Amino acid sequence: QLRLQESGPGLVKPSETLSLTCTVSGDSINRTNDYWGWIRQPPGKGLEWIGSIHYTGTTYYSPSLKSRVTISVDTSKNQFSLSLSSVTAADTAVYYCAENYYYMAVWGKGTTVTVSS
């Protein structure tokens, strides 16, 4: 059974870089047809897609976040990671990773990241 688990700091200072990792278990991240995505949800608000990556390294990013986002993959560890630079309070959210075959088939439980000094 495919499972995803987010990890990383729960508190990030303004202007710094948010870094999260998603560990995939139950199957290989080297799945030809799948991408692996990051989605976030600010407190009390809806879902926002951040970006996705294929195990080959091909990435797609949301145009609204593209200048600040980098998603990378480490196939040896069955992990993929999110970096979001120059964060502000508006980046405070629950961050989810997901198996992304166009739709988000399997989700991690999410991790809360607060941007505050």
Place this chain on the structure above:
Amino acid sequence: EIEMTQSPVTLSVSPGGRATLSCRASQSVNRNSAWYQQKPGQAPRLLFYGASIRATGIPGRFSASGSGTEFTLTISSLQSEDSAIYYCQQYDNWPPYTFGQGTKLEIK
């Protein structure tokens, strides 16, 4: 960017009743849409993809339909456990994938 608009914002239905949730796309997304259920404190769960294909483990009292710009999620024989926020998503024209703002379903 395709905008997904859901209605109503909040829906209150009695147990055993039927709920009909709507999602409208700002331009045609063919049948490339999905529905998710999110309960408080939990991650979203995929309900449907391809507009009407039920995901694994989703009960038969959940159904979905639509194409183009209009999509519907119907839940019959409502149970208290169906209380949640429901989101639609399009994946026809991306990036970005876009979600609706959600419909909160209350069972009471």
